[in-house]
Amino acid sequence: DVVMTQSPLxxxxxxxxxxxxxxxxxxxxEHSPANTYLSWFQQRPGHSPRRLIYxxxxxxxxxxxxxxxxxxxxxxxxxxxxxxxxDVGVYYCMQxxxxxxxxxxxxxxxxxx
Amino acid sequence: QVQLxxxxxxxxxxxxxxxxxxxxxxxxFRNYGMHWVRQAPGKGLEWVAFIRDDGSFKYVADSxxxxxxxxxxxxxxxxxxxxxxxxxxxxxxxxxxxWTVGNVFDIWGHGTVVTVST
Numbered sequence: 001d002v003v004m005t006q007s008p009l010x011x012x013x014x015x016x017x018x019x020x021x022x023x024x025x026x027x028x029x030e031h032s033p034a035n036t037y038l039s040w041f042q043q044r045p046g047h048s049p050r051r052l053i054y055x056x057x058x059x060x061x062x063x064x065x066x067x068x069x070x071x072x073x074x075x076x077x078x079x080x081x082x083x084x085x086x087d088v089g090v091y092y093c094m095q096x097x098x099x100x101x102x103x104x105x106x107x108x109x110x111x112x113x
Numbered sequence: 114q115v116q117l118x119x120x121x122x123x124x125x126x127x128x129x130x131x132x133x134x135x136x137x138x139x140x141x142f143r144n145y146g147m148h149w150v151r152q153a154p155g156k157g158l159e160w161v162a163f164i165r166d167d168g169s170f171k172y173v174a175d176s177x178x179x180x181x182x183x184x185x186x187x188x189x190x191x192x193x194x195x196x197x198x199x200x201x202x203x204x205x206x207x208x209x210x211x212w213t214v215g216n217v218f219d220i221w222g223h224g225t226v227v228t229v230s231t
Contacts, residue, residue: 031216037216039215039217041218049158049208051217054219090157094217096215096217097216100163100172102148102163104158104159
């Protein structure tokens, strides 16, 4: 099974400042030269997860452009250029390249300082 | 946009059974693979099971293999999870999730709570 490792576990951020979350996989997530199935989800307190980013860097419609995804192979990053209060929650990465099973990172809790 | 609404969660004792349901709001349901994903209290996300759009392929996680069965009825726009021999570690919110192009989830239900306790 592919192990997904996120860091940090907790990320206190000042409003308006950037934030960066790392996600590393135990195997390359490149399915083909054109497809790497790494996605990011946001889970606000008391809500279901919501997809933000898929295939490493494709942002969902309605997701603010302050969110961006990057990376390749086994190393991936989710960045928030300027954190807003509504960004508080837990962020998960997930791989869809080598499954079953689908596997998630352990989550990164973003909170406001 | 399609909505997914889970139901069937309850408080049960270890060893008992439960059947979860997920109702999709549109008939496009038949065109998509579907998953169940769970989240134990205060914990992260864990994939549970998958069923192909036509029901021809199914996968379940090792942690529930032999105890949980995923199924669907496309004529009713319904997804199911039959859970037998429940254990305390199965306590979680169970989400019904749609699978789409790009090997990724796109739509999540609101979840249904299963509690297994003596």
